[in-house]
Every structure is written in structure tokens, then in C-alpha cells.
Amino acid sequence: MQLYPGIEVGPGGELLVGGLKALDLARTFGTPLYVYVEDAIRWKAREYLKELRRISVPADVAYASKAYLSLRMARVAGEEGLWLDVASAGEFFLATKAGFPPERILFHGNNKSPEELKMAIKNGVGRIVADSLAEIKRIQEIASALGRTQAVLIRVAPGIDPHTHKALATGRIDSKFGIPVYRGAHIEAVRLALKMKNVRFMGFHCHVGSQIFERRWFELAGKTMGAIYEDCLKAAGVFPEECDMGGGLGVAYVPEDKELSIGEYCEALVGSFRDRLSNLGLPMPRIFIEPGRSIVAQAGITLYKVGTIKRLPSGQKLLAVDGGMADNPRPMLYSAKYRCLLARQAREGQLSYRVVGKNCEEGDTLIEEAFLPMVRTGDILAVMVTGAYHYSMSSNYNALPRPGVVHVYEGRAFPVVRRQTYRDLLDEQIEGTDRLALASNMGQF
Ligand SMILES: Cc1ncc(COP(=O)(O)O)c(C=O)c1O
Structure with a gap:
């Protein structure tokens, strides 16, 4: 039985990841462990490209690497x-070290430092997504000093609240990201960019939010961007060549979540933009979309070993694993819900467990209520849909070494990020407080 692409229940009831037994992966690589079915990641990437081709729009897919980045993933x-x-x-550094062509990289951020901008421009970054008027000026200064012309998209906050978690809604007018589409501020930004000799204005960018399940918010984003392009032509006299429409497709973490398909998402977001422009008789710019979560989330699981099992005075059974909020902060940050299965018997059971982590916080609960068969200490527990914003958001809280990352591709498993050791924790510490030791250690920054 298939649970997610590449993740299934085998004939003996065991959990299979990319055709390999999850139990064997835990035994070989240890726990906690992030495991990705790379075939499934590739399949999602192709699905996006196919759906965009289907709606006949010139478009590129920019994977949002914040969801999960390793050299292998790049x-x-x-x-x-x-x-x-x-x-x-x-x-940017990791991606280019992986050999990713810098000219195919879009550089985001609401507060890029001058050093970051310089590094990106010097190394030939494809687009910088400018977040403010001040940043447009800064790009001009740096590009001019480097003797370059930098292609720039201007990020707008179009005033759309997509009713997702507050921390994931980035399209509202008062978002920390972008230039609000308010009293012509976005047009002012275009005029400024057009005046800058070393800035090449390519178009606008918007990303209304993440983990969005309703079609209407994408349609609204597409239509609003259409209006912004019309506005730009009328007010600034230019029709931009490109439009970046962000990511945001919601992913089902638990069976109750009802997700849109990649095709529905592309049609809602890009299709509504195309329709709006064609109604106005305007041409279609080249499109970028930036999916992150929906490419990697369901391709990843986390394997944990079960330690302490307790019955509380309330009667509730508590099951503690060898990871927790340090490798998965999402339940704490967003009240995110998850589903878990035993690796040896991957089916729902009759027994109710609260799955907690080993971090020293009462709130470190990964799953409030999981229904499982009888769990024993030493069992391997797999938490599903942990491919996005897990490894990338993990921390060393409580000085827990970060788990390793393993990919399974074409039936073969291989490590792509090594598990941290206590030595790694020690290596970044600075010993000695005398002036000489401090002076020599400063060189490390
Ligand atoms: C600018 C931008 N683009 C794309 C994404 C990816 O969003 P998602 O992972 O929901 O597809 C994000 C996520 O925060 C973002 O900030």
C-alpha cells in the first residue's frame, strides 16, 4: 500500500522507503535520521514543469531551497x-559549491547585508529580488563598483491574506517582506530601478504565503499581479519581461488535510494571471514559480528510536523518542500536526500515545495523539512528511547533535549530510580568554 510516492507498506506490514526497509535504514545510519526518497523529489519537480508546459506559459520553476538544502539537493x-x-x-554559497549555476539562482531576503549582495553580484547571481527602495539603491552602488549590471525583480506585498498560519502569511500589506502595493509605492520603486544604470528591472515578485490549501488565494494572487502589471505599464510606461509568483502550495501532513494538485495550483496562480493579461490584450511575461515545501515535504520522513514509555496519572500513554523540537520545531512554531507509524508494523493501531521529544521543554510534543499498535522501547518510529523545513530549521538545542540526512535513489541509500558528533559541538567553541587567544580566534570569523 502506497502512503506517499516512494513510501509504502510492504507485504509483511513493514515500512518501505524508496523500496528499502525503514528498519534497515535506522540500523545502518542510526537515529534520529532524516530520510528522503530522491525519486519522489525528482518526480515532483517534473510534475511542476509538466503542468506549466500544459498551460502553455513560458515558465521556470525555482525550487525554494529554504525548505531543504544540501549539496545533493542542489x-x-x-x-x-x-x-x-x-x-x-x-x-547561495552551498548551492554554488554544489556546482549549481549562479545565473539560475534568485536571491531573496528582507534584509540582505551589503556583503551578501556583493557576494551574489560578484559571483553572477541570476536575479536579486529587491525588497525595498533602499535595497535597489544599494544594488546599484555595489553593481556599479563591480562594473556589473544586475537583473532585479521587485518584491511586492500585494495585500492578500491567504488565511494560513499568521507566521506563513507574507502577502499582507503590512508584511515584513516587499514593497506594499499602497499609494503607488511599487511604481515608485520601478521608476527608481529604471533610473539606475547598473540595475536591470525585470519584473515583480510576490509570494502570498505558505501552506495554502484554497484555490481562491492563488487565483486572487494571479489576478492582483495582472492588475499590477497593467498599472506598471500605465504609470511607469514599461511592461516587465518577467513575473515571479512565489510558492505556497499546501501539503497534507495528516489525512484530514485536503491539498490541491500541482496542476490545480499552476492553473489557479499562473492561469489567472495569464487570463487577466490576455483580457487586457497584454502579452505574457516569462513566469517563475518558487515551490519549496510541495517538492520535498512528502518525500521525507524522520526515523526515531523509542526510549521511555510512561503512563500518566490521566491514563494517557507517553512515548518519548530520541529527537524532538530540535529536529522538528514545527509543532512548537505552527502547532503543526503529524502522523507516525511503527517501522516494523506500519499501520494504525488501537492504542493512543502522545509522542514527545527529548528536549528539555514541556511543550516538546511532536504528536498530541497517535494511534499505534503496542509500542516497545527500542522500536523505530517514523514520522511522516518531514521533508520540508525540518532539517533546514533544525537546531542544536540542548546540545543535541543534528541528525544526518540520507537519500534513497533508485533503490540505493546513501548519506548526504553526516550526523553531527559531540566533536562538532566542541569545534565551534572558543577556549581561553587571554588577549592572544582571542586575537587568534577572531580570525575564524
Ligand atoms: C519568497 C518565497 N518563495 C517561495 C517560498 C516557498 O514556499 P513554499 O515552501 O510554501 O512553497 C517561500 C517560503 O517561505 C518564500 O518566502
């Missing part, structure tokens, strides 16, 4: 013909 994105969206110089 290579997968490159091989599948995607662009990459990065949100910091660190992500």
Missing part, C-alpha cells in the same frame, strides 16, 4: 532543470 534541482531560490548568502 544537484538534484540542477539536474532536473530547476532554478534555485536562496534567502541568504549561506544558501
Whole structure:
């Protein structure tokens, strides 16, 4: 029985990941462990490209690497013909170290430092998504000093609240991201960019939010962007060549979540933009979309080993695993819900358990109520749909070493990020407080 692409229940009831037994992966690579079915990631990437071709729009898919980035993942994105969206110089650095072509990278961020901008421009970044008027000026200064002309998209906050978690709604007029579409501020930004000799204005960018399940918000985003393009032509006298419409497709973490298909998403977001422009007799710019979560979320699971099992005075059974909020902060951040299965017997059972982590916080609950067969200490528990914003958001809280990452591709498992060791924790510490030691340690920054 297939649970997600590449993740299924085998004939003996065991959990299979990319055709391999989850139990074997835990035994070989240890726990906690992030495991990805790489075939499933590639399949999603192709699905996006196919759906965009189907609606006959010139378009590129820029994978939002904040969802999950490793050298291997950057290579997968490159091989599948995607662009990459990065949100910091660190992500840019990792991506280019993986050999990802810088000219296919879009650089985001609401507060890029001058050093980050310089690094990106110097290394030939494809587009910078400018977040403010001040940043447009900063790009001009840096590009001019480097003797370059930089292609720039202007991020707008179009005033759309897509009714997702407050922390994931980025399209509202008072968002920390972008230039609000309010009293012509976005047109002022275009005029400014057009005046800058070393800035090439390519178009607008918007990303209304993440984990969106309703079609209407994407349709509204598409139509609103259409109006902004019309506005730009009328008020600034230019019709931009490109339009970046962000990501945001919601992913089902638990069976109750009803997700849109990639085709429905593309049609709602890009199709409504296309229709709006064609009604006005305007041409279609080249489109970028930036999916992150929907490419990697369901391709990933986290394997944990069960430790302490307790019965509480309330009668509730509590099951503690060898990870927690340090490798999955989403339940704490967004009240996110998850489903888990035992690796040896991957089916729902009759027994109710609260699944908690080992971090030293009372709120470190991964799953409020999981129905499982009888669980024993030493069992391997698999939490489903942990491919997006897990490894990338993980921390060393309580000095827990970060788990390793393993990919399974074409029936073979291989590590792509090594598990941290206590040595790694020690390596970043600075010992000694005398002036000489401090001076020599400063060199490390
Ligand atoms: C600018 C931008 N683009 C794309 C994404 C990816 O969104 P998602 O992972 O929901 O597809 C994000 C996520 O926060 C974002 O901020």
C-alpha cells in the first residue's frame, strides 16, 4: 500500500522507503535520521514543469531551497532543470559549491547585508529580488563598483491574506517582506530601478504565503499581479519581461488535510494571471514559480528510536523518542500536526500515545495523539512528511547533535549530510580568554 510516492507498506506490514526497509535504514545510519526518497523529489519537480508546459506559459520553476538544502539537493534541482531560490548568502554559497549555476539562482531576503549582495553580484547571481527602495539603491552602488549590471525583480506585498498560519502569511500589506502595493509605492520603486544604470528591472515578485490549501488565494494572487502589471505599464510606461509568483502550495501532513494538485495550483496562480493579461490584450511575461515545501515535504520522513514509555496519572500513554523540537520545531512554531507509524508494523493501531521529544521543554510534543499498535522501547518510529523545513530549521538545542540526512535513489541509500558528533559541538567553541587567544580566534570569523 502506497502512503506517499516512494513510501509504502510492504507485504509483511513493514515500512518501505524508496523500496528499502525503514528498519534497515535506522540500523545502518542510526537515529534520529532524516530520510528522503530522491525519486519522489525528482518526480515532483517534473510534475511542476509538466503542468506549466500544459498551460502553455513560458515558465521556470525555482525550487525554494529554504525548505531543504544540501549539496545533493542542489544537484538534484540542477539536474532536473530547476532554478534555485536562496534567502541568504549561506544558501547561495552551498548551492554554488554544489556546482549549481549562479545565473539560475534568485536571491531573496528582507534584509540582505551589503556583503551578501556583493557576494551574489560578484559571483553572477541570476536575479536579486529587491525588497525595498533602499535595497535597489544599494544594488546599484555595489553593481556599479563591480562594473556589473544586475537583473532585479521587485518584491511586492500585494495585500492578500491567504488565511494560513499568521507566521506563513507574507502577502499582507503590512508584511515584513516587499514593497506594499499602497499609494503607488511599487511604481515608485520601478521608476527608481529604471533610473539606475547598473540595475536591470525585470519584473515583480510576490509570494502570498505558505501552506495554502484554497484555490481562491492563488487565483486572487494571479489576478492582483495582472492588475499590477497593467498599472506598471500605465504609470511607469514599461511592461516587465518577467513575473515571479512565489510558492505556497499546501501539503497534507495528516489525512484530514485536503491539498490541491500541482496542476490545480499552476492553473489557479499562473492561469489567472495569464487570463487577466490576455483580457487586457497584454502579452505574457516569462513566469517563475518558487515551490519549496510541495517538492520535498512528502518525500521525507524522520526515523526515531523509542526510549521511555510512561503512563500518566490521566491514563494517557507517553512515548518519548530520541529527537524532538530540535529536529522538528514545527509543532512548537505552527502547532503543526503529524502522523507516525511503527517501522516494523506500519499501520494504525488501537492504542493512543502522545509522542514527545527529548528536549528539555514541556511543550516538546511532536504528536498530541497517535494511534499505534503496542509500542516497545527500542522500536523505530517514523514520522511522516518531514521533508520540508525540518532539517533546514533544525537546531542544536540542548546540545543535541543534528541528525544526518540520507537519500534513497533508485533503490540505493546513501548519506548526504553526516550526523553531527559531540566533536562538532566542541569545534565551534572558543577556549581561553587571554588577549592572544582571542586575537587568534577572531580570525575564524
Ligand atoms: C519568497 C518565497 N518563495 C517561495 C517560498 C516557498 O514556499 P513554499 O515552501 O510554501 O512553497 C517561500 C517560503 O517561505 C518564500 O518566502
